[in-house]
Amino acid sequence: MYTWRVVGRSGATTFEGPYGWFGTSAGATISAAKKLGNGVPVAISDCAVTWSFDTGAYVQELNRSAGIALIRTENLIQGKRMSISGVVSTGANYERRIERISEVQLxxxxxxxxxLANIALGGGDFFYHAANGAGQKGVTSGFGLNNIGLLVRIWGRVVECDPESPATxxxxxxxxGVNVKCVVPSGVAIxxxxTYVGVTGxxxxxxxxxxxxxxxxxxxxxxITPL
Incomplete structure (x- = not known):
């Protein structure tokens, strides 16, 4: 991977712009992949598939340090270790992801x-740069390590349910001090x-x-485990 930065001078004054990235980041960790701008190719050498569904999947580091969404992943199976490559992008909800996936099963x-406690879910900004999408934007009022994309478990009292049928x-x-919204896919009943539940997701x-x-x-x- 290569970096560039625009530097301008006017007399004795120097103006420095933000960093940009180009090239391929081969053998990267998921954390390193998230630091890349949108459109940059990346290869992750070893990760675990934590969820696979119709339109995508999630993978994470084996040491649980970071996770990320994948788009269009017909061949990925939950519970497998994979080496993957693709292009980094950002979804409509600011969540980083990798698309145009190719993979090798390991x-x-x-x-x-x-x-995690509810208040720790999401976390703060992780090297976030709005101009090129690099990093991962944290949740509002979030703090601490960013954990978006990671498999986690929370516990607590159910305080509200979707009034629609079927509830989602x-x-x-x-x-x-924070209520967490838990969304379920088709086929999961609420x-x-x-009253009290433990929830993995x-x-x-x-x-x-x-x-x-x-x-x-x-x-x-x-x-979902009723307690």
Whole structure:
């Protein structure tokens, strides 16, 4: 990968613009891939598939340090270790992703979800640069390590359910001052009688008026444990 920066001078004054990137980042970690601008090719040498669905997938580092969304991944299977390559981009909700995927299967891996308090879900900005999309934008009022794209687990009291039928989301309050919206895919049922639950899913984000809110993407019915 190569970097460039525009520098201008007017008399004794120097003006420096932001950094830009071009080239391929081969053998990168997911964290390094997220630091790249949109449209930059990248190759990740070893990662685990934590969720595979109709339009994409999520992968993460084996040490649970970072995760990222993938687009158009017909051949990826949850629980597999993969080497992948593609092009870095940003989705409509500011979530970084890799598209135009090619992959090589390496074996199997089933990372355990990382337990988080609601207030820690999402996290703050990670080397975010709005001009070229580099980094990962954090959630509104987020702080600490950015964990968007990572498999996590939260616990708490169910305080609200989608009134539509079938319901597609519910919210969980763990007492940390933040309610987390949990969205479920087709085929996962939400029971309005739930009181307390543990929920596993992918840490994500959703653009709302005035900000970017925390979001947990549930994968299957087994990800929800009534307590």
């Amino acid at each position: 074996g199997t891996a089933t990372p355990r979800p990382l337990g 989301w519910f919210k969980v309050d763990d007492g940390s 029971d309005p009688s739930w 992918i840490s994500s984000c959703e653009k709302i008026p005035g900000g970017l809110q925390r979001l947990l993407r549930v994968r299957t019915q087994d990800d």
